[in-house]
Amino acid sequence: MTPGSQRPDDTTAQPLRSDAERNRGRIIAAARRVLARDGLNASMASVAREAGVGIATMFRHFPTEEELVAAVFADRMDAYADALATALDDPDPWRGFVGYIETACAMQAADYGFADVLTTTFPSAKAMEGRRHEALEGMLQLSARAKAAGRLREDLDSTDIALLLMANAGVVNATGGAAPDAWRRVVALFIQSLEAPARGPLPASPDHDALHQTMLRTRPDGLTTMEPDTTS
Amino acid sequence: MTPGSQRPDDTTAQPLRSDAERNRGRIIAAARRVLARDGLNASMASVAREAGVGIATMFRHFPTEEELVAAVFADRMDAYADALATALDDPDPWRGFVGYIETACAMQAADYGFADVLTTTFPSAKAMEGRRHEALEGMLQLSARAKAAGRLREDLDSTDIALLLMANAGVVNATGGAAPDAWRRVVALFIQSLEAPARGPLPASPDHDALHQTMLRTRPDGLTTMEPDTTS
Numbered sequence: 001m002t003p004g005s006q007r008p009d010d011t012t013a014q015p016l017r018s019d020a021e022r023n024r025g026r027i028i029a030a031a032r033r034v035l036a037r038d039g040l041n042a043s044m045a046s047v048a049r050e051a052g053v054g055i056a057t058m059f060r061h062f063p064t065e066e067e068l069v070a071a072v073f074a075d076r077m078d079a080y081a082d083a084l085a086t087a088l089d090d091p092d093p094w095r096g097f098v099g100y101i102e103t104a105c106a107m108q109a110a111d112y113g114f115a116d117v118l119t120t121t122f123p124s125a126k127a128m129e130g131r132r133h134e135a136l137e138g139m140l141q142l143s144a145r146a147k148a149a150g151r152l153r154e155d156l157d158s159t160d161i162a163l164l165l166m167a168n169a170g171v172v173n174a175t176g177g178a179a180p181d182a183w184r185r186v187v188a189l190f191i192q193s194l195e196a197p198a199r200g201p202l203p204a205s206p207d208h209d210a211l212h213q214t215m216l217r218t219r220p221d222g223l224t225t226m227e228p229d230t231t232s
Numbered sequence: 233m234t235p236g237s238q239r240p241d242d243t244t245a246q247p248l249r250s251d252a253e254r255n256r257g258r259i260i261a262a263a264r265r266v267l268a269r270d271g272l273n274a275s276m277a278s279v280a281r282e283a284g285v286g287i288a289t290m291f292r293h294f295p296t297e298e299e300l301v302a303a304v305f306a307d308r309m310d311a312y313a314d315a316l317a318t319a320l321d322d323p324d325p326w327r328g329f330v331g332y333i334e335t336a337c338a339m340q341a342a343d344y345g346f347a348d349v350l351t352t353t354f355p356s357a358k359a360m361e362g363r364r365h366e367a368l369e370g371m372l373q374l375s376a377r378a379k380a381a382g383r384l385r386e387d388l389d390s391t392d393i394a395l396l397l398m399a400n401a402g403v404v405n406a407t408g409g410a411a412p413d414a415w416r417r418v419v420a421l422f423i424q425s426l427e428a429p430a431r432g433p434l435p436a437s438p439d440h441d442a443l444h445q446t447m448l449r450t451r452p453d454g455l456t457t458m459e460p461d462t463t464s
Contacts, residue, residue: 170402
């Protein structure tokens, strides 16, 4: 940082650009830090505090919490979509499938907030839901290729990937910084269980609509019950 | 209920037994309902509200939150220990191992609070930690028998069971009532991945001490940061 430049955490400095633009960037940066640390259970109040803005200011920029979450994770969703494109380009369908699972789970491990985002739907954040829908389509292609190559068990269902991401989120959230690579072992076991030929039958998959309801239902309360207050 | 008997939810009735005894039972019953519904993130304040007692009363009965959790889950820990004894009695070591995993995961699915208790340590609740230590010892015997019978992969580590319980807690907490049997499919995949012969090597297990730290670290804040207030 050059001498005299504005410190982004200095709330008393005069703005060099418009307040609105500065506040928007500050809120997103603060939300990124808070959500990465605390997951989606982080409160909007703690984001506002971290950003040094009032709750009312935050709600002017992000009328719904879903829009804030979508703004924070836009680049992560892009990276997730890129991982899928890379996997689909792999000439070895099984290696592509495994690589995608490992990348998605690694992204969860690197960011607790994103771990939850991947298994939560945000109906009002259209761009993010569009990305999620593309990812599901890509995942179906990836699975079909790996099954056609005889490497992926035939009874794999698209809901299994959502369940695997939920399981990995459980491990990542529980082990965190103390055992940061523990998830790798769980995911390796999972991948081995998916390799063809299957070692046995499986219980039925959950209904797709029920699982979608689940992804709505588990929208953490911390981000749904906030009401704007009157500060700043 | 016979006419004229005291209704346990009637806070205005005169006590038939001592206040202290009545309140203790009421707190445990309320905590059981609240923790089953909300998991260990439930606040002590919501337990007190559900029980119809003041926070100070709760703290007289349960000076630490760990003691309350231990009292609530004492019967579940007993059932967990019984499941292990049953598994060790099974003449088929692999069937015993699988049955134990399925029972433990089913207990997590039936009670969100217990799902977290199984992967959290409570150093000040000596009886519960004693139970947990016994369970670990039993689990090591069960694994050794299943390996000796050639049915369980040789590289299974005792930390793998803790990781599996963390993964299942993630699925159970995420899918909940909307897809109440989804965990069965995940656990079935896991069990197939554990069957000998192993399909491939695994990344290293986390260090035992690190995993223990993890189980301390993730003690949910809701039950650690409460301070008694002055009401009732």
